Amino acid sequence: MKEIEATLKEIGSKSGLDIALDENGACTLELADGRVLILQERADLNELDFVANLGTVPEEVRAEVFTALLAANFYWNETLGATLSWNTDLEEAVLIYPLPLADATPESVETIFKRFVELQAAWSDRLSNLVAAAQEDEPDDDDDDPVSDDSGLIINP
Numbered sequence: 001m002k003e004i005e006a007t008l009k010e011i012g013s014k015s016g017l018d019i020a021l022d023e024n025g026a027c028t029l030e031l032a033d034g035r036v037l038i039l040q041e042r043a044d045l046n047e048l049d050f051v052a053n054l055g056t057v058p059e060e061v062r063a064e065v066f067t068a069l070l071a072a073n074f075y076w077n078e079t080l081g082a083t084l085s086w087n088t089d090l091e092e093a094v095l096i097y098p099l100p101l102a103d104a105t106p107e108s109v110e111t112i113f114k115r116f117v118e119l120q121a122a123w124s125d126r127l128s129n130l131v132a133a134a135q136e137d138e139p140d141d142d143d144d145d146p147v148s149d150d151s152g153l154i155i156n157p
Contacts, residue, residue, distance in 0.1 A: 004041060004048060007106040011113050035120060047098045050082070050112070052120040054093040054127045061134035068130050069093065080119055095123050 005021055012019030021027050025041035038051040057065045066086070072078035082097035097119075099112050 007109045050097040050116040052095045064134040065130045
């Protein structure tokens with residue numbers, strides 16, 4: 001058994017999760033609150049990727065929400081080194097952290113695992129709040145409709 005597999009198994013036993021990489025080096029975990037965490041070993045890069053889908057962003061507020069996500073990515077100042085991105089296939093915001101395994105210890109992998117789970121929860125909530133705030137700021141569709149005055153003329157406000 002490879003060292004990373006043994007480390008993940010130990011982390012799983014401590015946290016009550018069955019963490020075992022499949023033949024493709026991947027593992028999908030459903031956390032107690034229903035969130036999903038994907039672990040993907042990329043042997044060619046000697047890294048373990050932590051991946052979390054954070055949720056969808058309605059098309060009408062993507063510009064505003066994506067601006068906030070990009071700002072959070074700047075020097076990873078709000079992502080603790082992880083990267084926020086957009087999965088075009090699933091149309092979901094995604095949080096990814098690549099952990100280089102060359103210098104990783106069982107302790108550092110466990111620390112990153114715990115931090116990533118906390119970061120995933122925080123960003124899932126934050127994305128929901130960003131979407132809700134952006135939707136509140138969106139003008140009502142009725143505001144774009146022409147208004148008619150008593151004369152029968154159409155007035156565009």
